[in-house]
Amino acid sequence: xxxxxxxxxxxxxxxxxxxxxxxxxxxxxxxxxxxxxxxxxxxxxxxxxxxxxxxxxxxxxxxxxxxxxxxxxxxxxxxxxxxxxxxxxxxxxxxxxxxxxxxxxxxxxxxxxxxxxxxxxxxxxxxxxxxxxxxxxxxxxxxxxxxxxxxxxxxxxxxxxxxxxxxxxxxxxxxxxxxxxxxxxxxxxxxxxxxxxxxxxxxxxxxxxxxxxxxxxxxxxxxxxxxxxxxxxxxxxxxxxxxxxxxxxxxxxxxxxxxxxxxxxxxxxxxxxxxxxxxxxxxxxxxxxx
Amino acid sequence: xxxxxxxxxxxxxxxxxxxxxxxxxxxxxxxxxxxxxxxxxxxxxxxxxxxxxxxxxxxxxxxxxxxxxxxxxxxxxxxxxxxxxxxxxxxxxxxxxxxxxxxxxxxxxxxxxxxxxxxxxxxxxxxxxxxxxxxxxxxxxxxxxxxxxxxxxxxxxxxxxxxxxxxxxxxxxxxxxxxxxxxxxxxxxxxxxxxxxxxxxxxxxxxxxxxxxxxxxxxxxxxxxxxxxxxxxxxxxxxxxxxxxxxxxxxxxxxxxxxxxxxxxxxxxxxxxxxxxxxxxxxxxxxxxxxxx
Numbered sequence: 001x002x003x004x005x006x007x008x009x010x011x012x013x014x015x016x017x018x019x020x021x022x023x024x025x026x027x028x029x030x031x032x033x034x035x036x037x038x039x040x041x042x043x044x045x046x047x048x049x050x051x052x053x054x055x056x057x058x059x060x061x062x063x064x065x066x067x068x069x070x071x072x073x074x075x076x077x078x079x080x081x082x083x084x085x086x087x088x089x090x091x092x093x094x095x096x097x098x099x100x101x102x103x104x105x106x107x108x109x110x111x112x113x114x115x116x117x118x119x120x121x122x123x124x125x126x127x128x129x130x131x132x133x134x135x136x137x138x139x140x141x142x143x144x145x146x147x148x149x150x151x152x153x154x155x156x157x158x159x160x161x162x163x164x165x166x167x168x169x170x171x172x173x174x175x176x177x178x179x180x181x182x183x184x185x186x187x188x189x190x191x192x193x194x195x196x197x198x199x200x201x202x203x204x205x206x207x208x209x210x211x212x213x214x215x216x217x218x219x220x221x222x223x224x225x226x227x228x229x230x231x232x233x234x235x236x237x238x239x240x241x242x243x244x245x246x247x248x249x250x251x252x253x254x255x256x257x258x259x260x261x262x263x264x265x266x267x268x269x270x271x272x273x274x275x276x277x278x279x280x281x282x283x284x285x286x287x288x289x290x
Numbered sequence: 291x292x293x294x295x296x297x298x299x300x301x302x303x304x305x306x307x308x309x310x311x312x313x314x315x316x317x318x319x320x321x322x323x324x325x326x327x328x329x330x331x332x333x334x335x336x337x338x339x340x341x342x343x344x345x346x347x348x349x350x351x352x353x354x355x356x357x358x359x360x361x362x363x364x365x366x367x368x369x370x371x372x373x374x375x376x377x378x379x380x381x382x383x384x385x386x387x388x389x390x391x392x393x394x395x396x397x398x399x400x401x402x403x404x405x406x407x408x409x410x411x412x413x414x415x416x417x418x419x420x421x422x423x424x425x426x427x428x429x430x431x432x433x434x435x436x437x438x439x440x441x442x443x444x445x446x447x448x449x450x451x452x453x454x455x456x457x458x459x460x461x462x463x464x465x466x467x468x469x470x471x472x473x474x475x476x477x478x479x480x481x482x483x484x485x486x487x488x489x490x491x492x493x494x495x496x497x498x499x500x501x502x503x504x505x506x507x508x509x510x511x512x513x514x515x516x517x518x519x520x521x522x523x524x525x526x527x528x529x530x531x532x533x534x535x536x537x538x539x540x541x542x543x544x545x546x547x548x549x550x551x552x553x554x555x556x557x558x559x560x561x562x563x564x565x566x567x568x569x570x571x572x573x574x575x576x577x578x579x580x581x582x583x
Contacts, residue, residue: 109301
């Protein structure tokens, strides 16, 4: 009896050892694959800190041989990049505030009170998400043009808000549905009306949802290229359009371009890693369940 | 109107009015413009031309070429993203030590702008200074440092744009599939083990069928997004050389801005919307059927 249980135990521990080793092996391989996968981005960061002669070299290397901030300095000389960044930020910020406000308000009304008109509205909202932006771009250009708003911040704020509102409604609905109705009822008993119970009770409780929605709305506006290219020329030109202009037929400023691309995306990357939990929950909520 | 629907209306009216003016009206304008010959400069309503914008679009070789390229782009990009995403998701789902860290690494491209992805690949695929050609040369795959003119050769231009798309959005596919994998109940795997199923059988009879609904949604979202891609193609090739990488969105953009053809570009946009709606409803219906089974 004893010897039998011994051998089974040995077998078991050997099996466990293989399994453990196997997992570590998978972990090792996956880590290497993951690093290979994001190496293009790392390469751009490395290139941006190379001296310009090395950044544009006939025999490029992955790692920098020399460190230099030359590309970052000449990035400022080439174009008013700071004002482009400011334009990107201000349009993304204002449109985010507007679309989250309008979206949260609508989502609350639709999540808490049943109405036929509301259901129709929700259906239209979903359909509108399917429409490709390029086709909205054509009439949007005509409308903005006839309003005399071409090349203004308002043009971009209006556009980004209208794209983001349906999205914000759907995302916020998901969060409101998870808040028990008892919260509203308790607030009403304490003397709140519908609007104040929404402002004082529901909104504070759904802060994580508001944060997630804001991040997505902000990212869409911040990363947009098409509408900025179409609707702005000088005064309201955003960073994406500015950066794209490092590459024209006559001008191939690859070094400063990498510096601008890194300055544009690295802060966002770091931020997104810090708040990843929210982003992941929003992504899966918006895509898998929505 | 009941009291409840009145309150509901008060809450969604502001968003509703905004969407009516800046989404619904534009779409109506788009449909209207597709039947007119519109002059961009004088901005009058133009002359009614019936279906001629549509007929002209469908008859033009460039439109057909752009449609074909869009289809190739969507099919190749989405299938590679699906396979790569599933591969990474399954690796991460084994739950090895440090999988959280690796997941963070893999997810980081999610927030990169399509434009930046385009720029990165424009830089890496450059035929003179690009590191891709250098690596191919170093590993003796090609005989010279500028053997492949990735972006200026009409045989590889579309492929280059697809590479940039795959790199940018595989993390999204991976994230959605990982969420799906984690939603499969462990009991299913346990009972399969008891029944003596091996790993391959478990994958085909349990993992894939359970993952199907999530997969369909992910494919749908990615198909719509890939079909309307603009930034990546615009930055990398602007649709060239010789229209070899022209997709519908870049062609529509050019028709509008370079040739000022509001009517024709609107007609193409309407056709594009109809195509996407048909495609997505096909997906949704097939998913509904699969769910019923």
